[in-house]
Amino acid sequence: MKATRVFQLTALALVVVSAVQVGWWLFDQRAYTLEKVSAANAAYAEQTAAAQALLDSGASAQQVQQLLPQIVVSGAHAALAPAVEQALRTEEQRRLNQYAWEGGFFLLALGVCIAVIARALSAEARVLEEQDSFLALVSHQFKTPLASLQLSLETLALRAPPPAAARTLIDRMLADLARMGAMVTQILESVRLERGRVDWRAEPLELRAAVTRVVTQLEERARSERITIANSIESGLYVLSDPLALDVVVRNVLENALAAVACAGGGSIALSARAAVGEVELSVKDSGVGFEPAAGARLFQKFSRLGAAAGTGLGLYIVRRLMELAHGRVAAHSEGAGKGASFVLAWPAAQEPQR
Numbered sequence: 001m002k003a004t005r006v007f008q009l010t011a012l013a014l015v016v017v018s019a020v021q022v023g024w025w026l027f028d029q030r031a032y033t034l035e036k037v038s039a040a041n042a043a044y045a046e047q048t049a050a051a052q053a054l055l056d057s058g059a060s061a062q063q064v065q066q067l068l069p070q071i072v073v074s075g076a077h078a079a080l081a082p083a084v085e086q087a088l089r090t091e092e093q094r095r096l097n098q099y100a101w102e103g104g105f106f107l108l109a110l111g112v113c114i115a116v117i118a119r120a121l122s123a124e125a126r127v128l129e130e131q132d133s134f135l136a137l138v139s140h141q142f143k144t145p146l147a148s149l150q151l152s153l154e155t156l157a158l159r160a161p162p163p164a165a166a167r168t169l170i171d172r173m174l175a176d177l178a179r180m181g182a183m184v185t186q187i188l189e190s191v192r193l194e195r196g197r198v199d200w201r202a203e204p205l206e207l208r209a210a211v212t213r214v215v216t217q218l219e220e221r222a223r224s225e226r227i228t229i230a231n232s233i234e235s236g237l238y239v240l241s242d243p244l245a246l247d248v249v250v251r252n253v254l255e256n257a258l259a260a261v262a263c264a265g266g267g268s269i270a271l272s273a274r275a276a277v278g279e280v281e282l283s284v285k286d287s288g289v290g291f292e293p294a295a296g297a298r299l300f301q302k303f304s305r306l307g308a309a310a311g312t313g314l315g316l317y318i319v320r321r322l323m324e325l326a327h328g329r330v331a332a333h334s335e336g337a338g339k340g341a342s343f344v345l346a347w348p349a350a351q352e353p354q355r
Contacts, residue, residue, distance in 0.1 A: 051078035145176035204350035226266030239347035260288025
């Protein structure tokens with residue numbers, strides 16, 4: 001077990017013990033106060049009985065009050081002075097209030113400490129679970145292209161295939177290397193964003209040109225997976241963003257849509273954009289596997305993936321972080337599994353730069 005976790009568990013145990021001790025102190029002090037007040041009442045009751053006995057034996061009221069100043073005589077009856085009785089009740093209430101406030105404050109402080117430590121333990125457990133999940137996921141994602149590379153290289157080493165077959169094997173190996181390179185890039189990018197190591201250079205960028213550039217690079221992959229991409233974004237819509245960040249955001253969202261549609265056996269992706277109040281919105285709708293409506297926000301967390309879609313689960317997390325840096329927003333919606341999904345990205349609107 002890590003030293004940090006041992007310290008947290010030890011601190012939690014000490015705080016819990018302290019909270020129990022404070023609770024016992026409250027109970028004990030209350031019982032002690034009630035006992036002292038009860039004893040005082042018993043003592044005054046004895047004085048009252050003694051005063052009454054003196055009166056009955058013929059002593060004067062003046063003599064009784066001189067002997068027992070806390071007792072008042074009314075006619076032939078002796079009773080405890082109202083001021084003394086009121087002082088007893090006031091002192092009892094004062095002490096009970098004091099212990100309640102002091103004990104309540106300490107219990108609240110200890111409760112906050114317990115909540116903070118418990119939350120830290122929960123967060124650490126969640127991080128450890130994510131790390132285990134991430135290692136298993138990355139190992140699985142790297143295993144497939146590595147096995148493909150090994151098979152292709154073994155095929156080339158065993159015999160000299162004809163040029164066409166050799167070209168196919170080489171293309172497959174290059175694709176496997178590109179896939180592993182993309183996964184490594186996503187991992188490094190997520191770490192860089194998590195630690196705030198970003199060089200941001202915001203400038204007006206035409207959305208149609210940026211999206212078209214990414215779509216052109218992904219068209220061949222889309223055709224091979226029986227996916228059509230319809231781009232109906234009009235020209236003249238400018239957003240304020242970093243050029244590299246805009247390219248990464250659009251690419252990751254489109255690759256996510258391609259993976260979702262490919263899992264559904266093919267389909268379509270529609271891209272559109274519109275100018276809103278102070279913003280430019282990009283809509284990406286696909287006919288893929290979809291997801292439950294409540295899972296929309298969870299998609300942008302680390303290591304979240306759409307169903308059986310391949311990948312590290314970092315693409316949409318990177319999208320969310322880059323959109324936050326651009327002072328924009330991103331949201332995902334689906335009517336349910338098998339009903340496709342739509343992603344809306346909004347950047348601050350920008351004016352067309354002067355030529």
